Amino acid sequence: MHELGVTESIVNIALDKAKEAQASKIVKINIVVGELSGFVPDCIEFYFDFVSKDSIAEGAKLHFELAPAEFRCRTCSTIFHSHDSTWTCPKCQSQSVEITGGRELYVENMEVE
Amino acid sequence: MKKIEIVQNILEANESIASQNQRLLDEYKVFAINIMSSPGAGKTSLILQTIARLKDKLRIGVVEGDFASTIDADKVKDEAAAVVQITTRNMSEQCALIANMVSHALKCLPLGDIDLLLIENVGNLLCPAEFVLGEHRRVVISSLPEGDDKPIKYPVIFADADAVVINKLDFLPYVDFDIAAFEKAIKRLNPGVKILQVSCKTGAGIENWCSWLLDELKANRIGK
Ligand SMILES: Nc1nc2c(ncn2[C@@H]2O[C@H](COP(=O)(O)OP(=O)(O)OP(=O)(O)O)[C@@H](O)[C@H]2O)c(=O)[nH]1
Ligand SMILES: [Mg+2]
Ligand SMILES: [Zn+2]
Numbered sequence: 001m002h003e004l005g006v007t008e009s010i011v012n013i014a015l016d017k018a019k020e021a022q023a024s025k026i027v028k029i030n031i032v033v034g035e036l037s038g039f040v041p042d043c044i045e046f047y048f049d050f051v052s053k054d055s056i057a058e059g060a061k062l063h064f065e066l067a068p069a070e071f072r073c074r075t076c077s078t079i080f081h082s083h084d085s086t087w088t089c090p091k092c093q094s095q096s097v098e099i100t101g102g103r104e105l106y107v108e109n110m111e112v113e
Numbered sequence: 114m115k116k117i118e119i120v121q122n123i124l125e126a127n128e129s130i131a132s133q134n135q136r137l138l139d140e141y142k143v144f145a146i147n148i149m150s151s152p153g154a155g156k157t158s159l160i161l162q163t164i165a166r167l168k169d170k171l172r173i174g175v176v177e178g179d180f181a182s183t184i185d186a187d188k189v190k191d192e193a194a195a196v197v198q199i200t201t202r203n204m205s206e207q208c209a210l211i212a213n214m215v216s217h218a219l220k221c222l223p224l225g226d227i228d229l230l231l232i233e234n235v236g237n238l239l240c241p242a243e244f245v246l247g248e249h250r251r252v253v254i255s256s257l258p259e260g261d262d263k264p265i266k267y268p269v270i271f272a273d274a275d276a277v278v279i280n281k282l283d284f285l286p287y288v289d290f291d292i293a294a295f296e297k298a299i300k301r302l303n304p305g306v307k308i309l310q311v312s313c314k315t316g317a318g319i320e321n322w323c324s325w326l327l328d329e330l331k332a333n334r335i336g337k
């Protein structure tokens with residue numbers, strides 16, 4: 001489990017930005033998680049209640065958007081998504097690819113009052 | 114209700130501590146390697162083999178990350194110049210080392226008396242991929258009994274590796290591990306990676322591994 005520290009980072013980022021915006025309550029936090037990253041939204045959710053307790057983030061809703069695995073062909077530069085593990089370029093069939101997406105972990109935006 | 118745009122990397126805090134670690138290591142001219150693998154692939158065995166072969170040339174320090182025990186630290190403590198144990202059980206991240214833990218470990222090590230720092234990460238192919246520690250090179254060990262499909266199941270850790278060590282080569286007659294297919298699966302994601310075949314039991318290939326390490330250490334010094 002490595003989601004406790006990650007959840008602390010999320011809450012810290014949200015509290016900092018809420019303070020800058022002089023918000024009194026955080027209603028919703030939108031988070032983007034890459035499909036290839038090892039982060040489990042359920043675990044982040046699980047720790048969130050505990051980490052946000054007694055702060056203006058308490059009770060906020062977490063929304064996760066899953067960023068799909070994305071690859072760039074090293075031969076013809078085509079960018080493509082691959083839902084199985086073949087990771088083959090649809091244009092030139094090359095198998096030499098670079099991972100360009102699916103590793104994200106960031107706070108995208110949030111709603112405050 | 115108001116919407117605030119943020120777009121901030123959640124791992125930024127870890128990454129900034131990792132850069133501080135690297136600055137400290139560079140200041141003392143310590144070359145650091147992050148060794149990652151599934152449980153039991155041979156991280157501790159490779160560390161012991163490396164020390165045995167290089168201890169006359171380099172002063173070697175070890176950071177042992179483990180979920181609960183000090184078994185690995187005990188195994189290397191008589192061999193290495195210095196060892197620090199990090200037990201992750203009661204920490205906020207348990208399945209991987211994070212930069213903050215290494216930052217504490219560095220404070221406990223005589224950095225001025227170390228040339229090479231071998232960091233044994235927690236046995237796991239998923240989580241350590243996400244957390245940089247400040248290391249100069251990332252090494253992943255895969256062992257024959259695990260099967261040859263790991264790069265497909267855990268692409269990220271293999272895509273970022275500087276070297277992949279195939280260990281337990283002595284198992285080759287007993288397992289269906291297609292070394293060529295395994296190497297191909299890694300190279301398509303990571304064409305620049307160095308792949309080495311070793312057996313920590315027989316010592317086969319350890320010399321090649323050590324010369325790769327020495328070359329990288331020298332390249333890093335010249336680069337600075
Ligand atoms: N036959 C054979 N056994 C090996 C080899 N390398 C390691 N082993 C054995 O594999 C077992 C696990 O090795 P370790 O070096 O402890 O592996 P590890 O990755 O440090 O394990 P954890 O720290 O528990 O994740 C030990 O019993 C080793 O003796 C090898 O090349 N061949
Ligand atoms: Mg070990
Ligand atoms: Zn292509």
